[in-house]
Amino acid sequence: xxxxxxxxxxxxxxxxxxxxxxxxxxxxxxxxxxxxxxxxxxxxxxxxxxxxxxxxxxxxxxxxxxxxxxxxxxxxxxxxxxxxxxxxxxxxxxxxxxxxxxxxxxxxxxxxxxxxxxxxxxxxxxxxxxxxxxxxxxxxxxxxxxxxxxxxxxxxxxxxxxxxxxxxxxxxxxxxxxxxxxxxxxxxxxxxxxxxxxxxxxxxxxxxxxxxxxxxxxxxxxxxxxxxxxxxxxxxxxxxxxxxxxxxxxxxxxxxxxxxxxxxxxxxxxxxxxxxxxxxxxxxxxxxxxxxxxxxxxxxxxxxxxxxxxxxxxxxxxxxxxxxxxxxxxxxxxxxxxxxxxxxxxxxxxxxxxxxxxxxxxxxxxxxxxxxxxxxxxxxxxxxxxxxxxxxxxxxxxxxxxxxxxxxxxxxxxxxxxxxxxxxxxxxxxxxxxxxxxxxxxxxxxxxxxxxxxxxxxxxxxxxxxxxxxxxxxxxxxxxxxxxxxxxxxxxxxxxxxxxxxxxxxxxxxxxxxxxxxxxxxxxxxxxxxxxxxxxxxxxxxxxxxxxxxxxxxxxxxxxxxxxxxxxxxxxxxxxxxx
Amino acid sequence: xxxxxxxxxxxxxxxxxxxxxxxxxxxxxxxxxxxxxxxxxxxxxxxxxxxxxxxxxxxxxxxxxxxxxxxxxxxxxxxxxxxxxxxxxxxxxxxxxxxxxxxxxxxxxxxxxxxxxxxxxxxxxxxxxxxxxxxxxxxxxxxxxxxxxxxxxxxxxxxxxxxxxxxxxxxxxxxxx
Numbered sequence: 001x002x003x004x005x006x007x008x009x010x011x012x013x014x015x016x017x018x019x020x021x022x023x024x025x026x027x028x029x030x031x032x033x034x035x036x037x038x039x040x041x042x043x044x045x046x047x048x049x050x051x052x053x054x055x056x057x058x059x060x061x062x063x064x065x066x067x068x069x070x071x072x073x074x075x076x077x078x079x080x081x082x083x084x085x086x087x088x089x090x091x092x093x094x095x096x097x098x099x100x101x102x103x104x105x106x107x108x109x110x111x112x113x114x115x116x117x118x119x120x121x122x123x124x125x126x127x128x129x130x131x132x133x134x135x136x137x138x139x140x141x142x143x144x145x146x147x148x149x150x151x152x153x154x155x156x157x158x159x160x161x162x163x164x165x166x167x168x169x170x171x172x173x174x175x176x177x178x179x180x181x182x183x184x185x186x187x188x189x190x191x192x193x194x195x196x197x198x199x200x201x202x203x204x205x206x207x208x209x210x211x212x213x214x215x216x217x218x219x220x221x222x223x224x225x226x227x228x229x230x231x232x233x234x235x236x237x238x239x240x241x242x243x244x245x246x247x248x249x250x251x252x253x254x255x256x257x258x259x260x261x262x263x264x265x266x267x268x269x270x271x272x273x274x275x276x277x278x279x280x281x282x283x284x285x286x287x288x289x290x291x292x293x294x295x296x297x298x299x300x301x302x303x304x305x306x307x308x309x310x311x312x313x314x315x316x317x318x319x320x321x322x323x324x325x326x327x328x329x330x331x332x333x334x335x336x337x338x339x340x341x342x343x344x345x346x347x348x349x350x351x352x353x354x355x356x357x358x359x360x361x362x363x364x365x366x367x368x369x370x371x372x373x374x375x376x377x378x379x380x381x382x383x384x385x386x387x388x389x390x391x392x393x394x395x396x397x398x399x400x401x402x403x404x405x406x407x408x409x410x411x412x413x414x415x416x417x418x419x420x421x422x423x424x425x426x427x428x429x430x431x432x433x434x435x436x437x438x439x440x441x442x443x444x445x446x447x448x449x450x451x452x453x454x455x456x457x458x459x460x461x462x463x464x465x466x467x468x469x470x471x472x473x474x475x476x477x478x479x480x481x482x483x484x485x486x487x488x489x490x491x492x493x494x495x496x497x498x499x500x501x502x503x504x505x506x507x508x509x510x511x512x513x514x515x516x517x518x519x520x521x522x523x524x525x526x527x528x529x530x531x532x533x534x535x536x537x538x539x540x541x542x543x544x545x546x547x548x549x550x551x552x553x554x555x556x557x558x559x560x561x562x563x564x565x566x567x568x569x570x571x572x573x574x575x576x577x578x579x
Numbered sequence: 580x581x582x583x584x585x586x587x588x589x590x591x592x593x594x595x596x597x598x599x600x601x602x603x604x605x606x607x608x609x610x611x612x613x614x615x616x617x618x619x620x621x622x623x624x625x626x627x628x629x630x631x632x633x634x635x636x637x638x639x640x641x642x643x644x645x646x647x648x649x650x651x652x653x654x655x656x657x658x659x660x661x662x663x664x665x666x667x668x669x670x671x672x673x674x675x676x677x678x679x680x681x682x683x684x685x686x687x688x689x690x691x692x693x694x695x696x697x698x699x700x701x702x703x704x705x706x707x708x709x710x711x712x713x714x715x716x717x718x719x720x721x722x723x724x725x726x727x728x729x730x731x732x733x734x735x736x737x738x739x740x741x742x743x744x745x746x747x748x749x750x751x752x753x754x755x756x
Binding site: 117126180 | 594646647652654655
């Protein structure tokens with residue numbers, strides 16, 4: 001069967017199970033958009049290529065399937081670099097197709113030419129420049145394979161226009177031949193035994209669960225391990241939902257804005273069982289003072305993570321689900337064969353009592369003053385309590401992201417979508433659209449800041465046009481809030497270029513202009529009716545402009561570069577925290 | 580190990596495709612590692628190339644760079660060659676000032692080093708010398724006083740010593756059944 005390169009590309013995407021792609025056409029990718037008309041693939045036409053990339057990420061976050069985006073050459077390719085880098089940092093599987101100028105003119109500074117493969121090399125797991133249409137099926141197959149296996153990540157396939165027009169003989173390879181790419185998935189049995197031996201002696205253990213749990217679909221297995229051992233679990237920003245927040249062993253989020261119990265439990269632990277986490281600086285604080293008394297078991301599918309920041313006592317390379325399953329078996333056998341008494345695993349009662357005490361003494365606090373300005377935490381609490389249990393929550397980057405991660409009760413995996421590693425402002429709106437496209441039956445709320453919202457809000461036009469009814473809660477404090485917080489705390493309240501204005505733009509009018517319902521909320525008593533109204537609307541996107549208190553800061557906080565022992569609690573704690 | 584940076588030789592087998600050198604060089608640059616020398620050529624199997632990379636790193640960070648290199652899809656195999664367990668060779672071309680009085684001294688020196696005079700000018704000689712990197716260092720030191728005009732080294736290439744492989748094979752064979 002003779003096909004053009006473009007037809008072969010679309011057919012290959014179909015063969016890989018692509019149901020939806022996010023994109024925007026242009027000169028160099030024109031040949032590929034033609035056969036798309038006849039394809040079963042749904043195409044979401046974005047308003048900016050960055051949106052296409054974040055939508056693909058949101059889709060992948062929510063569904064576990066690779067997100068696909070397609071854009072043209074030059075500026076379109078450079079516009080999608082940010083989502084590629086975001087996906088690279090957070091290990092999100094996305095496949096990006098870019099158009100390229102004709103292969104025959106590459107290197108001549110042709111119109112809309114840029115070195116896409118060169119530019120995206122550091123932010124993709126791998127990328128390909130297609131030089132022969134005959135290679136397209138093989139390359140697409142390899143691209144999906146690399147994106148979704150091992151440590152997932154973004155890949156890019158750059159397709160020159162003349163290659164897309166070239167004829168080829170269709171064939172679909174039966175197998176993938178990548179001699180340099182063989183991820184290890186099964187953990188080493190001896191290492192798993194060593195891990196169990198360490199676990200059998202721990203008195204203050206903490207399971208440090210990272211985003212790898214979600215990537216490996218290992219939430220169930222993690223729960224088995226935690227319940228079997230009685231080890232408490234912290235879930236990092238990338239792992240929120242990997243372990244239910246309402247579980248008695250759950251300590252919540254650790255790190256720079258983690259809660260006191262999670263942060264301090266790690267600091268004082270004698271064993272950290274790191275599962276698919278990477279000792280990020282936002283979790284460890286100053287590395288030399290992080291969990292000084294802890295031995296470390298570190299499980300990760302990426303060997304380069306083991307020992308990158310903290311040298312583990314027991315490193316295990318492997319897929320989290322497979323390794324934890326083996327751990328559960330090994331631990332269960334070990335516990336069963338030990339006689340009660342001295343030989344048994346130490347009791348964790350004292351540790352659990354200590355953790356409970358911290359939870360009670362240092363809860364997350366805020367205070368909504370009577371007649372005072374609306375507190376952002378109140379908006380999040382009401383949103384959490386008035387929305388369905390399996391709501392997917394998407395955040396941008398900054399204060400609103402931290403408050404949402406802290407306060408939401410994540411009881412299901414894949415209900416939290418955010419930009420963790422790269423910290424990409426403007427992530428929320430497009431990522432929420434991608435999540436909603438992937439999970440249309442679920443309520444999807446984007447919690448966004450006013451700064452973030454202004455970066456990518458135009459994608460709400462996409463949402464309206466494509467009938468993707470997401471909901472957006474803007475916590476509008478008229479500031480780049482997190483930057484303001486740092487300037488207040490660390491730059492002697494010298495506020496430099498952080499004021500944004502609450503009224504410019506007019507968010508309600510802007511939302512309406514983009515085909516959404518716009519609602520404005522000024523006072524605490526308006527919060528619940530507005531959210532209820534938004535939750536009832538299902539035929540178009542909704543934007544709520546919550547006018548929140550600009551003075552509110554995110555606590556607890558470990559200042560950057562400091563030890564986690566120097567955690568700063570909310571000043572309101574002295575008055576309202578102790579109960 | 581005192582943690583001081585030192586030279587390590589990495590022999591990296593890669594797919595022989597365009598752009599692979601950029602991927603590897605880029606990785607070194609963005610992870611903050613300094614390449615001391617680099618030699619690339621196809622191997623006996625034309626699908627693969629071998630890169631011999633000399634890198635300046637302490638051993639803990641060398642482990643990180645090796646792991647990161649291994650993640651690159653076109654990288655097939657990485658072996659760190661300890662100097663004692665490798666045959667290392669390098670090539671140097673050096674143009675040195677050679678007045679008529681100095682010329683015979685330089686040719687004598689070249690003879691000691693088994694170097695070859697590749698080009699002769701009115702007041703300069705170009706010499707080719709091959710050998711272990713320290714031999715090349717010595718040669719250039721000794722030529723320095725005459726006045727080095729230009730100097731170019733290839734960067735080292737290396738393969739594991741055969742004795743090591745043979746010993747390992749024998750050990751397997753002599754193990755009692």
